Amino acid sequence: MSDIVQYEVRDQIAVITLNRPEVHNAQNPELLEDLDACWTRAAKDDEVKVILLQANGKNFSAGHDLAVPEGKKDVFAGFDWDTRGITGQYLWEQSHYFEYSRRWRNNPKPSIAVVQGACIAAGLMLCWPCDLIVASDNAWFSDPTIVMGIAGVEYHGHTWELGPRKAKQMLFTAEKITAQEAAKLGMVNEVVPADELRDYAYKLAQKIAAQDLFSLMMAKRVVNQTMDTMGQPAALQAAFDVHEFQHAQCLIRSGATSAVLTRDVSRLKKSNEKS
Ligand code: ZN
Numbered sequence: 001m002s003d004i005v006q007y008e009v010r011d012q013i014a015v016i017t018l019n020r021p022e023v024h025n026a027q028n029p030e031l032l033e034d035l036d037a038c039w040t041r042a043a044k045d046d047e048v049k050v051i052l053l054q055a056n057g058k059n060f061s062a063g064h065d066l067a068v069p070e071g072k073k074d075v076f077a078g079f080d081w082d083t084r085g086i087t088g089q090y091l092w093e094q095s096h097y098f099e100y101s102r103r104w105r106n107n108p109k110p111s112i113a114v115v116q117g118a119c120i121a122a123g124l125m126l127c128w129p130c131d132l133i134v135a136s137d138n139a140w141f142s143d144p145t146i147v148m149g150i151a152g153v154e155y156h157g158h159t160w161e162l163g164p165r166k167a168k169q170m171l172f173t174a175e176k177i178t179a180q181e182a183a184k185l186g187m188v189n190e191v192v193p194a195d196e197l198r199d200y201a202y203k204l205a206q207k208i209a210a211q212d213l214f215s216l217m218m219a220k221r222v223v224n225q226t227m228d229t230m231g232q233p234a235a236l237q238a239a240f241d242v243h244e245f246q247h248a249q250c251l252i253r254s255g256a257t258s259a260v261l262t263r264d265v266s267r268l269k270k271s272n273e274k275s
Pocket of ligand 1: 243247
């Protein structure tokens, strides 16, 4: 495993730390795969009662890493996909975006996301699956994917986390929600001063770790099963498919599966024309 996701166990708490601060913890395939491995490791470790997900640097996560690899035509060019349709992208996003978030949400042990600074688009897919979210007073959340021709990230937590009206406003306007507003809406548990964030979250994790593990697991399960009974899994899967449908729409209209990728492709075409 690389150093871009750090893992350590202290006081029966698995501390998982995103460690790409130089790119604001943008999520590349390696980061996501390592992160998923950490979640699984914590689930299997009998010593662990609570999972704490935090991020180094000023910002929690800037979302998916959309940097175009050197010499590649777009961000997904490194993948061995059928480029005539969205089959490859659908399967990739299902396994690495949607199912990862679902799996983290269904991890049997309690989890806490510790969020500072920006949490943009796919950043939400890292914190929403956690059971609790503690945010610094300078944290903010946004899903501006509408500017890419997409109505929200792959994991549609919006409506569940914010309620339908605020979810629509977030998607329609692409504007930020502050930590304070997110707390008012019930998406964030606690807002604390930035310099106290990690200590506060760690103490909260210790408080939880003092409880019996099986009781914690059942407490989590009873809440999650309530949402499952309300139809959350089917609603999330349906929203994921709508998301993919929009990638197809972008592809038909522009030759790339999102507006951002289109810009990359057109830039590449221009540079090719010059050379
Ligand atoms: Zn997507």
